[in-house]
Amino acid sequence: MPSIAKEFSKGLLKENPVFRLMLGLCPTLATSTSATDALGMGMSMTFVLVCSNIVISLIRNLIPDKIRIPCFIVVIASFVTVVDLFLKGFMYDLHKSLGLFIPLIVVNCIILGRAEAFASKNGLLLSIVDGLGMGLGFTLALMSLGVVREFIGGGSLFKVPLLGAGYPGVIVLILPPGAFLTIGLLMGLLNKMEKAKGEAR
Amino acid sequence: MTLILIIIASVFVTNVIFSNFLGLCPYFGVSKSIPTSMGMGMAVVFVMTLASGITYFMQKLLVHFGIEYLQTVVFILVIAALVQLVEIALKKLSPVLYKALGIYLPLITTNCAILGVAILNIQRQYSLLYNIVFAFGSAVGFTLALIIFAGVRERLEVSDIPEGMKGNPISFITAGIIALAFMGFANLVKGI
Numbered sequence: 218m219p220s221i222a223k224e225f226s227k228g229l230l231k232e233n234p235v236f237r238l239m240l241g242l243c244p245t246l247a248t249s250t251s252a253t254d255a256l257g258m259g260m261s262m263t264f265v266l267v268c269s270n271i272v273i274s275l276i277r278n279l280i281p282d283k284i285r286i287p288c289f290i291v292v293i294a295s296f297v298t299v300v301d302l303f304l305k306g307f308m309y310d311l312h313k314s315l316g317l318f319i320p321l322i323v324v325n326c327i328i329l330g331r332a333e334a335f336a337s338k339n340g341l342l343l344s345i346v347d348g349l350g351m352g353l354g355f356t357l358a359l360m361s362l363g364v365v366r367e368f369i370g371g372g373s374l375f376k377v378p379l380l381g382a383g384y385p386g387v388i389v390l391i392l393p394p395g396a397f398l399t400i401g402l403l404m405g406l407l408n409k410m411e412k413a414k415g416e417a418r
Numbered sequence: 419m420t421l422i423l424i425i426i427a428s429v430f431v432t433n434v435i436f437s438n439f440l441g442l443c444p445y446f447g448v449s450k451s452i453p454t455s456m457g458m459g460m461a462v463v464f465v466m467t468l469a470s471g472i473t474y475f476m477q478k479l480l481v482h483f484g485i486e487y488l489q490t491v492v493f494i495l496v497i498a499a500l501v502q503l504v505e506i507a508l509k510k511l512s513p514v515l516y517k518a519l520g521i522y523l524p525l526i527t528t529n530c531a532i533l534g535v536a537i538l539n540i541q542r543q544y545s546l547l548y549n550i551v552f553a554f555g556s557a558v559g560f561t562l563a564l565i566i567f568a569g570v571r572e573r574l575e576v577s578d579i580p581e582g583m584k585g586n587p588i589s590f591i592t593a594g595i596i597a598l599a600f601m602g603f604a605n606l607v608k609g610i
Contacts (some may be wrong), residue, residue, distance in 0.1 A: 234565050239446060239586060247439035287498060294491040299527075302487065317438075320490045320537055324530040326443055393437050394597035401590030409582035 221346050228350030234327045235358035235400075236407055241327040244318045246396040252375050254303055255363025257311045259356025260302070261319065265296045265347065267327055270348035273336040280337075289332045303402070314325045327355060365399055366390045421551050427607040428555030435563040436597040438538075441531030446589060448522070453552050459561025461522040463554065465504060466532050469497050470553035473536040492537055492564055498527045531560060546563040566596060566606060 234240045241262075248258040258296050272292050280288045301319045304312040312319065322328065331351055336344040367373060370390035372380035434440045448458045473493050480486050505523045508516040524567075526532060535556045539549045570592055579588050 240443070242442035242446065246442065254488060289493070290494055290498065291491060294494055298487060298490050301490065317534055317541075321440075321530045321534055323494050324488055324527075324533050389598070392601065393439065394594045394601060395437070397590050397594030397597055401468050401587045401594060404590065405583040405587035407578075408587065410585075412582060 221343065224346045225350040226355035228347070228382055229357060232351075233354045234351055235355060235403055238327075238330075240330060241325045241355060242344060244321065244325065245355075246400065248315055248318055248394075249359055249362035249366055249396060249399075251371075252360060252363040252365045253345065253412050254311070255359040256316050256356070257304075257308070258315055258318065259359045261300045261315075262322060262327070262355055264350040264353025264373070265293065265300060265322055266331060266355075267345060267348035268291070268296045268299075269293045269320070269328060270336040270344040271331045271341065274344035276340050277337045285337065286329075286333070289329060289337075293328050293332070294323045321363060327351060331342055338415070361403060362396070362399055365403070366395060370395060421548070423607050424548060425555040425558075428552050428559045429559040429562060430439070430600065430603040431606050433438060433563055433600055434535065434556045436600045437592075438534065440534040441448075441529050441560055444525060444529055445567065446574070446586070448525075449564050449568040449571055450512070451572060452565060452568045455561075455564040458522045458525075459524055459557075459564050462529065462531065462560050463557040465497075465526050466535055466557040466560075467550060467554045469500055470530050470536050470539050471546070471550050472496060472500060474539065474549050477540050488609050489537075489540075493533060497532055508511060527547075531556070543550045563596070563600075567593060570596070 225388070228234065230237075232238060235242070235245050244258055244262070249255045264308060269289075273289060276288075283287050297310060297320060300322070301312075304315070304319060331347060335347045364374065367375075370387050371382070372384035387395075390399060428434075432438060435442065435445055444458060444462075449455050473496060475490055475497055477486075478488070480489060480492060499525055505516075508523075535553050539552060542552075544552060546574065552566070571589065574588060
């Protein structure tokens with residue numbers, strides 16, 4: 218049992234795909250302009266990650282080693298198409314604001330990375346847990362960026378204005394350069410906290 | 419005239435890295451020195467232009483058979499196969515070029531800028547000529563961003579940076595400041 222908990226929690230902080238492994242940066246920076254978009258992207262990503270982990274873990278003994286990467290990509294691309302069509306059908310607004318980045322989940326290195334490094338070597342249960350942990354870790358990173366950028370940049374959270382109409386807004390945080398600045402500062406903060414914790418011990 | 423505007427727009431105004439956020443993994447991964455950035459940039463120019471041209475015809479086929487929903491699956495497979503083909507062809511035809519681009523080619527399959535630009539081209543319904551010019555411009559913009567960043571990064575190695583900010587955090591801040599500079603190009607070209 219402890220190993221399941223370990224596989225789950227490693228994705229959240231210790232091996233957080235965005236802050237630690239630097240994977241999946243494009244959607245992280247592009248879709249974190251608001252908390253709503255960040256949550257939508259994180260959830261789509263988690264869904265694809267868990268489903269592709271399940272399938273790949275189930276068929277891992279059937280795939281010849283040499284063509285495993287194309288096989289993984291086909292599995293992943295199928296689930297991305299499912300998400301794409303689902304969002305288009307039921308959440309059109311979200312689909313419009315995520316736009317290009319839904320089909321681009323295919324080439325997100327987090328998913329192929331987990332398929333290659335974990336699901337193709339481990340059993341079903343562990344692979345599901347790994348997918349969930351990594352997906353939620355990704356969502357967490359995306360949300361922290363989205364919340365900071367939306368709150369400071371526009372004075373609102375989940376499109377609900379919190380700071381009143383008088384708040385001038387810091388537009389630059391919502392524009393592309395703000396994404397780079399915010400993630401840099403957050404990462405620096407995380408490093409600093411880690412170091413302080415190490416010294417306290 | 420519009421072709422020139424498209425090139426300017428795709429290199430400077432809607433730069434793939436700074437305004438579209440495509441291809442960030444190689445951007446942070448291979449920008450350690452100027453020569454490697456040149457190599458990566460050239461490989462991207464080559465593959466992106468070729469891939470956009472080919473996916474243009476693939477889309478025509480998909481529409482013909484009424485199976486547009488397979489777009490994502492088909493495009494990524496075409497790009498993966500194309501990269502392999504280019505690698506094999508280069509190895510035989512031009513060993514010099516292969517030596518220069520070799521190690522960067524496999525990395526390109528998972529470069530989301532390639533798939534992203536191919537899909538953008540379809541979404542904007544460009545004709546074949548515009549399609550290829552836009553892909554070429556985007557790739558040049560990618561290379562430009564990569565080389566500028568590599569130049570700054572070589573300097574960063576010897577600078578005095580606060581402890582917690584060393585490594586990745588300062589790279590992101592640097593990229594943010596370069597992106598701010600690129601925003602000066604906004605409104606240079608209207609209506610593209």
